[in-house]
Amino acid sequence: MITELFQPLVRTSSAAALILAAGFATAEPQHGIAMYGDPALPADFEALPYANPDAPTGGKIVTANVGSFDSLNPYILKGSVHWQMRYLIGESLMGRSLDEPFSLYGVLAETIETGPDREWVEFVLRPEAKFSDGTPVTVEDVIWSFETLGTVGHPRYHGFFEKIATLEQTGERSVKFTFNTEDQELALLAGLRPILQKAQWDGVDFAESGVDILPITSGPYVIDDFDAGRFISLKRNPDYWGRDVVPFMNGVHNIDEVRLEFFGDETAAFEAFKVGEVNTNREFNVARWEGQYNFPAVTDGDIVKSVLPHKRPSGMTGFVMNTRRDQFKDWRVRDALIHAFNFEFINESMTGSAQPRITSFWSNSPLSMEAGLATGRVAEFLAPFADDLVPGTIEGYTLPVSDGSVRNRANIGKALEQFEAAGWSVQEGALKDADGNDFTFEILLQVGASEPQAIIDMYVETLSRVGITPTVSTADSAQYKERTDAFDFDMTYYRSGVSLSPGNEQYSYFGIDDADTIGGRNMMGVKSEAVDAMIDRLLTSDDQDDFVAAVKALDRTLTAGRYVIPIYQWNISRIAHSKNLHYPENLPIFGDWPGWQPDVWWYEE
Structure with missing residues (x-):
């Protein structure tokens, strides 16, 4: 069974048209921010345009990953950590829409405000925001996260921190960044850094942690179980603070368990998918897609082959x-x-x-x-x-x-x-x-x-x-x-x-x-x-x-x-998956990209 979804992308006339907005939004508290112009969604939006707010919750998604891991801390240089971990467990002040070139909407932050030339940015935290252990997310946590990631965290975070002149608490729930360089993107980048719990790391060497400490975050998923090098199981937090609070999270993170299985090579990973140990597989080899997806689960209709377009650059x-x-x-x-x-x-x-x-x-x-x-x-x-x-x-x-x-x-x-x-x-x-x-x-x-x-x-x-x-x-x-x-x-x-x-x-x-x-x-x-x-x-x-x-x-x-x-480019994505795994018909311009699977998928038999 093959599903080809090309028509939904017609609703956005072209990626070029979305790029060609100009100027900055008015410098006052906003629900979101765009690199140029205003974000596409209004302040009272109910859900992302590619999410299903009526999606049921439950079920499990299992992916096959070639390689191994010896760390569960995606925020440091030490160790080998699966690339998807920082997207699954982390949460930031703002969240990025996959349907716009660069627009952010509030997650931990209730509002965002910038200076007229974006020389500073100020966020106000949502009063409901909580870590997975039930403690509130505070301005102190935000400041500590930026300082720690910017100095001893993964080098990917250091460059941004060097461009901050001052980082200060301006109210009970507000924090302000003032920048030391002209760079109009910095206000947006501040909204995308992960926020961690300061108290968890008191007296602990953050840069040296691995599988011994599971980072406490505020995101919808928590690490439930793992076996180093073999699997990681993440469970949806039933007490997640943001599901009925944040429009950005409406219809997102619907699946109860996200399980990452690890294999020594692509052949073993594919065999695991064929026998049902894995229920979704992203295929990059078109010859295998055309010639080897004829096993019983496919011919019986238990596995669906979906071909998904996108309008992002090839990279x-x-x-x-x-x-x-x-x-x-x-x-x-x-x-x-x-x-x-x-x-x-x-x-x-x-x-x-x-x-x-x-x-x-x-x-x-x-x-x-x-x-x-x-x-x-x-x-x-x-x-x-x-x-x-x-x-x-x-x-x-x-x-x-x-x-x-x-x-x-x-x-x-x-x-x-x-x-x-x-x-x-x-x-x-x-x-x-x-x-x-x-x-x-x-x-x-x-x-x-x-x-x-x-x-x-x-x-x-x-x-x-x-x-x-x-x-x-x-x-x-x-x-x-x-x-x-x-x-x-x-x-x-x-x-x-x-x-x-x-x-x-x-x-x-x-x-x-x-x-x-x-x-x-x-x-x-x-x-x-x-x-x-x-x-x-x-x-x-x-x-x-x-x-x-x-x-x-x-x-x-x-x-x-x-x-x-x-070599060759992938202008479409090929995903074979259980017929019980579903995704919305409206595809974002970025298509199959971090933030889409498992984020807006759901499980329904």
Whole structure:
């Protein structure tokens, strides 16, 4: 049984139309806030447009996850923690709508107010807000959370905290942030940081906790049971404070138990789904979706195959080259390795050519760089950096296209030309420099990642045609995280999501200051004044035209930098699930994204 839901997205004419609002909302207490203009929902809204306020509660959702975990604290660097934990147990002052590029609505906060230029923001807490142990959420908890996360928490929180000039209690339930830098997104980011209970961590080393302490939060779910490395069970808190209080939570978090099961590889995870140990499975392999979802539970109608569209950017998925390594510092070497990657042949082998290639970080969106020569504001923004930009940034850059044959002769020839220009040539069957040193590198993959492994197997065979014999290494989830956190890799599999409202997180992904921060997300090690300048531009733009131009310029700089070998994009999501698991027909523009499953799903037999 296949359900294809494309029609509901017609109600939002396009993501571009939603982006093109201008100006800031009036500086007075509001129920919500948008990056530009006003939030779409009025103060008296009853529920998010993609939630079902009449959804029943109960049941269980079980997901299969490849890998392991040794921590249940998603707010620190130490340990390996499942990515979904901070979304399931955490709660913040505001919540993000998946139906708008960047709009927030009150959760713990009753109202939000900003200065005329967003140089400060003030929140008033809801009097009903409580932690899972029944104690109230206080301004003291808010201030402690920001200070702790910003200093000893995960590095992802540090950059924001450094931009706070003062953080003060202004009333019994109000807290005010004043910023030390011009950055119009900071008021929104303040609303998205998790709020933890100060009292729980008195006398405890927050940064060193793991599975020994379960964080007390105010969210709808609490950790009920776990076995390190095997499963985590989260139960819906029957005394959750916000269900009948917060419109944002109306029709959200309806399922009684969210259970995360962990497996050593994708094959074991899929088998668990086939036999009913798991009741929902997000499928990224289109060939498996088309050819292996014919087991009895599907043919009998007990499993439903849902195809879900979205209007978010592609982001970047592929194989990242670590420019901290000498062999990847030269853009011509990176260009050669991209030419040697026979995408058309690989795509046919993996998906039957069913999925288009990612063409840039913001492809599939109105923020994507345009083909050909940079013009208008994009050209103006890039002009001061022209002498330092990689060729193609201003002139225009497109990924190489092969003829689809296994030999890929034209692109292999171009790869050899680029290697030679960079000082490498084939000598006695191996690619060497002038001193006779072999060109080689390690490709690091996580154990159980069958799709990246299959792609790399084909790539390694192709690299032999240019005289390169890379080492392919695998590591379990804990070792993989430890190595990638420390940037201890040459090349590895890379997935980075971007949004229709890029902001401060771009510094973490691509900024100079975060390039060598342990645990940071600048995997490629890019250190570019142009990249930082474009991020500065998008954060300080006074109108949407400059904002869009800045993102397009950033997209050009990153894509033409040849830091990642892109593979295919997923412009739809494929989810197979029990017929007892349901979701609303109205899909948000972000589609299947954190905040959608299990959040607005429900269980009903």
